[in-house]
Amino acid sequence: MQTSFTLNGKATQVDVAPEMPLLWIIRDELGLTGTKYGCGIAQCGACTVHIDGYAQRACQVQAQDLAGATVTTIEGLGTLANLHPVQEAWIETQVAQCGYCQSGQIMQAASLLADIPNPTDEEIDDAMSGNLCRCGSYPRIRQAIRAAATKMADTQ
């Protein structure tokens, strides 16, 4: 089937099987590999993207549900020349170790801060609990989210 949606600000059309997950569309059809495949069953958060502004697992959204949606991936969140405050905080805090889960972590954190600009530790843990990191970078993730919240408050 053909479906049209907005990906990182660009009108995008793909012709794929109706049940193809968005994660496959992003990575295999469109070649954007910043979004990672972790488990494929919404248990790890590595494939987190924004759909209509909210963090969603790209492995659980099918092509047939995409029509008209606005999708943002890590590539659309910020670029090297124009980093999102969450990415700036991530770099300054040196959160990543192996880095495999970090695109998902960053997308989840950006969604959290768009919703709750100054979250408590409990709110951070609640929002981030679905994003697993086997390196165990959780303390720095929390630290970076706090730093990003401060940055975003300062620029407003």
Next chain:
Amino acid sequence: MSKLRTITRRTLLIGSATIAGGVAFGAYLAKKPIPNPLLDNLGDGQAAITPYVLIDAAGITLITPRADVGQGAYTVQANMIAEELDIDPATATISPGMPGPAYYNEALLSEAVPYPPYNEDALPEALRRFMSIPAKIIGLQVTGGSSTVPDSYEKLRLAGAVARETLKQAAAQRLGINRSDLTTQDGHVITPDGTRIAYTDLATEAATIDPVIDVSLRDPGQWTLLGKPHQRLDIIAKSTGTET
């Protein structure tokens, strides 16, 4: 006999290396230099002064053969080479290189001695140094056992120093002056009148001369990179979804 039955992997390794014939064989193999694998596939205008430094007109590639799965191994290896090479490691390409005997891990077996790591008496220390001989013969290109820095600490700095002095030699020959009159800074050879010649501009000439191997390592007091906090070289790529 109970000792024999409880023989450990550690004592077995010691034993197999100290059997008379084994040592002689080992000493021969251990002294034999390992060829530089980068020379096999060298392109036009490329210089591989050591197995760890590849230079061509486009840039400098640092070979960091210990794998990085997030522990920062590429960053620390690149910094060890860069410390002596006088480059900003962030400007270099970092590559794990290829599998090859030149990249064996000489520190891998250093704790495979029948002493605990905190015992730094003369005999355990001597045995730990000795274990670099079987390590070379076995030739394992292994990352593990917290061995990356002990293994690389001298050889990567030496690789940087050999590359630096060889690039200076290439510049000296081009200008008809002595190597000792030249200095290096930030990827350039600096001549006595202050002219800067980029390393990348010297690659072709450096490839044609023998590497300068009588080099000495800098005193830690002169270090500008090692011993100081650094941003991981891959942190931006890993925070923007562009790490490959």
